[in-house]
Amino acid sequence: MSFAALKERVLAANLELPRLGLVAFTWGNVSARDAASGAVVIKPSGLPYEAMGRDDMVVVAPDGRVLEGRRKPSSDLATHLALYRAFPAIGGIVHTHSTWATAWAQACRDIPALGTTHADYFHGPVPCTDALSEAQTRGAYEHETGVAIVECLRARGIDPLAMPAALVAHHGPFSWGADAEAAVHNAAVLELVAQMALASLQLQPALPAMPRHLLDRHFLRKHGPGAYYGQG
Numbered sequence: 001m002s003f004a005a006l007k008e009r010v011l012a013a014n015l016e017l018p019r020l021g022l023v024a025f026t027w028g029n030v031s032a033r034d035a036a037s038g039a040v041v042i043k044p045s046g047l048p049y050e051a052m053g054r055d056d057m058v059v060v061a062p063d064g065r066v067l068e069g070r071r072k073p074s075s076d077l078a079t080h081l082a083l084y085r086a087f088p089a090i091g092g093i094v095h096t097h098s099t100w101a102t103a104w105a106q107a108c109r110d111i112p113a114l115g116t117t118h119a120d121y122f123h124g125p126v127p128c129t130d131a132l133s134e135a136q137t138r139g140a141y142e143h144e145t146g147v148a149i150v151e152c153l154r155a156r157g158i159d160p161l162a163m164p165a166a167l168v169a170h171h172g173p174f175s176w177g178a179d180a181e182a183a184v185h186n187a188a189v190l191e192l193v194a195q196m197a198l199a200s201l202q203l204q205p206a207l208p209a210m211p212r213h214l215l216d217r218h219f220l221r222k223h224g225p226g227a228y229y230g231q232g
Contacts, residue, residue, distance in 0.1 A: 003034065003039065003068060006034055007041055007054045008054050009032060009180055009181070010030055010031065010042065010180055011052060011053065011056075013030040013032070013092070013094075013180035013181055013184050014028075014029065014030045014043045014049060015052070016184045017030065017094070017096060017184065017187075018049050020184070020187075020188050021191075022096045022098045022187055022188060022191060023097065023098070024097075026048055026049070027096065027097045028094070028095055028096040028098075029042060029043040029074040029076055029080075029094070029095050030043060030092065030093070030180050030183065031043070031077075032091060032092045032180040033084050033090070033092070035091065038062045039059055039060065039061060039062070040060050040080065040081065041057050041060075042057070042058055042074050042080060043057065043074050044056050044058055044069070044071030044072060044073065045071070045072045045074050047071065055069075055070070056069070056070075056071050057069065058071055058072070058073040058074075060073055060077065062085070063081075064081055075142060076095050076142055076145075078140065078142035078145075079146040079149075079174070080095075082143055082146025082147055082149075083146050083150065083176065086150040087150075087160045089178075090178075091177065091178045091182075091183075092176060092178070092180035092182060092183035093174065093176045093183055094175045094176070094180075094186070095172065095173070095174050095175075096172060096175075096187055096191075098172070098173065098187070098191040099191070100192075101173040101190050101191050101194040102171075102173065103198065104126075105167035105168060105170065105173060106170055106171075108128055108131065108169045109128055110125040111125060111126040111128075111193060113125050113209055113210055114200050114209065114210055115196065115200070115210055116214065116218045117189075117196060118196070118197070118210075119210065119214065119215045119218035120218050121189045121190075121193070121219075121222075122190075122193070123159075123163060123223075124158070124162075124215065125209070126166065126167060126190065126193075127156060127158060127163070127166050127167065128167040128169055129148040129149055129151075129152040129166065130148065130169060131169040132144055132145065145168055145171070148168060148169075149166045149168065152166060153166065161223075164177055164182075164186045165186055165190045173187065173194075175187035175190055
């Protein structure tokens, strides 16, 4: 089986991160899952974006075994794999340390749903996980990071397709989507709404969440069986 086309897409998605101002240095990664085989293509660990080519992308099996590639896969691979296992509808995942979303993660705060820009993409507040315990941090840390995201969404009854992002406490954001391109788009929107939320709360510290009926209307006009936004 050839993964050349998926490698090209994952490379292009990774190169979008610095272009969009979502990463500095080598911080961050994008992966995508091949629907037919379950294999995952991911960015190599620690390689500068400007130096990456298609053949630097690493193909791994669902259990993390390297199937193709001369590079080490991203150190966050186990987090990506935990999310793919838990949420089969996800086809692409992005992790960044983008400034505004990471500020909320470092503050261990959900990003509240304050306006329609947020509601167009995220059906409620973007959740922040609990802080990882000492045992989780000392153990299979990257896997436990993925487990923390999965447990956070499940404990709150959140559909990952209606909430394509989460914050890991003291760490940073993870975003996902149907494919790598959608995951990058959601990461970019997450960064914008994180900035907007912080600015709004600076202007009005007691600002409540937006009304539920408005949140639902804006989300559902773009998502779900009754969606009517756009040309599709």
